[in-house]
Amino acid sequence: MKLYGYFRSSASFRVRIALALKEINYENIPVHLLNEGGEQYKADYTEINPQQLVPSLIDGEAVITQSLAIVEYLDAKYPGVMPLVPKDIWLAAKARQIAYAIACDIHPMNNLRVLQYLKGELKVDDEVKNTWYHHWVLTGFTAIEKMLGETCDQYCLGDQLSLADVCLIPQVYNAKRFNCDLTKFPRILAIYEHCMEHDAFIQAAPENQPDAG
Amino acid sequence: MKLYGYFRSSASFRVRIALALKEINYENIPVHLLNEGGEQYKADYTEINPQQLVPSLIDGEAVITQSLAIVEYLDAKYPGVMPLVPKDIWLAAKARQIAYAIACDIHPMNNLRVLQYLKGELKVDDEVKNTWYHHWVLTGFTAIEKMLGETCDQYCLGDQLSLADVCLIPQVYNAKRFNCDLTKFPRILAIYEHCMEHDAFIQAAPENQPDAG
Numbered sequence: 001m002k003l004y005g006y007f008r009s010s011a012s013f014r015v016r017i018a019l020a021l022k023e024i025n026y027e028n029i030p031v032h033l034l035n036e037g038g039e040q041y042k043a044d045y046t047e048i049n050p051q052q053l054v055p056s057l058i059d060g061e062a063v064i065t066q067s068l069a070i071v072e073y074l075d076a077k078y079p080g081v082m083p084l085v086p087k088d089i090w091l092a093a094k095a096r097q098i099a100y101a102i103a104c105d106i107h108p109m110n111n112l113r114v115l116q117y118l119k120g121e122l123k124v125d126d127e128v129k130n131t132w133y134h135h136w137v138l139t140g141f142t143a144i145e146k147m148l149g150e151t152c153d154q155y156c157l158g159d160q161l162s163l164a165d166v167c168l169i170p171q172v173y174n175a176k177r178f179n180c181d182l183t184k185f186p187r188i189l190a191i192y193e194h195c196m197e198h199d200a201f202i203q204a205a206p207e208n209q210p211d212a213g
Numbered sequence: 214m215k216l217y218g219y220f221r222s223s224a225s226f227r228v229r230i231a232l233a234l235k236e237i238n239y240e241n242i243p244v245h246l247l248n249e250g251g252e253q254y255k256a257d258y259t260e261i262n263p264q265q266l267v268p269s270l271i272d273g274e275a276v277i278t279q280s281l282a283i284v285e286y287l288d289a290k291y292p293g294v295m296p297l298v299p300k301d302i303w304l305a306a307k308a309r310q311i312a313y314a315i316a317c318d319i320h321p322m323n324n325l326r327v328l329q330y331l332k333g334e335l336k337v338d339d340e341v342k343n344t345w346y347h348h349w350v351l352t353g354f355t356a357i358e359k360m361l362g363e364t365c366d367q368y369c370l371g372d373q374l375s376l377a378d379v380c381l382i383p384q385v386y387n388a389k390r391f392n393c394d395l396t397k398f399p400r401i402l403a404i405y406e407h408c409m410e411h412d413a414f415i416q417a418a419p420e421n422q423p424d425a426g
Contacts, residue, residue, distance in 0.1 A: 050355075050356040050357075050360050051318065051353075051360075062303050064306045064310060065310050065314075065360075066309065066310040066313040066317070068309065068313055068317075069306050069309035069310040069313055070306070073302055073305070073306040073309075076302040076305065077302055089289040089290055090275050092286070093275070093282050093283070093285070093286040096279065096281065096282035096285055096286075097277060097279040097282040099282075100279040100281055100282055101264055101278075101279060103313075103317050104279070104281075104316050105264065108317055108321035108322060109321060109322065114322065117345075121344075121348075122335065122337065122345075124335065131334075132330075135330070135334075140264075143263040143264040144263075146263035147263050147264075147278075
């Protein structure tokens with residue numbers, strides 16, 4: 001398998017976590033989102049990923065884009081190694097609703113291309129851009145902290161690692177990089193600290209990628 | 214089952230399509246997103262949905278939020294009636310990557326609360342807000358039109374209705390409401406026109422909901 005990604009991309013980080021948890025060897029192909037105006041816009045890469053986003057996974061003939069589609073694909077292909085979507089449909093819904101609360105309601109607003117649009121088209125300054133970033137993280141995390149409720153423990157679903165953690169950890173990592181104050185989210189922080197002691201999460205972390213600058 | 218939703222919400226529309234396709238009877242409970250500053254912010258509703266977003270599904274003891282988590286849940290619970298996630302894992306990935314290209318990369322930027330933030334906090338005027346809206350629809354649809362490639366026909370995956378159509382149709386409906394020029398997307402438009410002749414899609418359409426104003 002080949003993974004096109006960028007060390008700092010949260011969506012790439014999700015897929016790297018899943019690949020590491022499932023102990024899959026893969027070739028890591030960096031796509032630098034800033035160099036030369038963004039390598040994701042090059043014609044060759046646009047053929048692979050018409051959205052001009054990372055990550056993209058190549059598995060033989062199959063080309064899969066969208067991080068969560070890739071994670072579900074890996075989970076269905078290798079169900080025996082560290083399953084990420086619980087078999088119980090109600091637990092699966094719990095995992096997915098936390099994953100999507102991040103992937104659909106926090107991350108998209110704070111994606112590089114959106115921050116670039118705010119600065120470029122809307123001409124907002126860095127302070128307004130940072131306020132925007134923090135607003136969506138804090139709104140999202142406030143809800144997720146409640147959603148985790150009493151069921152969370154080491155992981156979002158108690159003692160069972162899932163798709164929810166695969167999304168949560170990169171979002172927390174990113175929020176820390178943007179200096180968000182996360183002290184109001186003790187459940188989220190406890191899960192983050194626990195996961196970041198796990199080999200697969202360490203291996204997948206941005207600073208441990210070959211393209212980390 | 215009970216569905217908390219709003220007639221114009223694209224995310225609610227997705228779930229209504231899935232419920233109609235699976236021929237599930239449900240009680241429709243309107244949550245008006247604008248009246249009284251937004252009924253989704255009321256304490257009672259926040260207990261159900263900590264994100265203060267629609268839709269939310271109640272199925273006995275289970276409370277499920279996030280439209281795509283609900284659709285996956287319904288599909289797993291009623292696999293025999295109009296399956297929405299293909300059994301083949303590569304086709305499932307194709308369906309999910311189109312669904313997420315909409316649910317993670319178009320819809321979130323154009324959600325009511327984001328448009329409200331642009332107007333309220335960033336003080337942009339209606340023209341700038343509309344340009345923003347159109348930008349994310351056109352960027353997203355340009356990619357999806359390519360992703361549909363030669364495989365699409367009546368539906369995103371050829372002759373097989375899937376999760377991808379459940380997301381695509383509400384996004385097209387919404388884009389039309391905001392007067393986006395969609396003539397450059399013949400594949401998307403053909404799928405839309407075909408689906409909107411289908412009883413389940415008609416039944417689920419915003420104008421056919423009890424709360425349509």
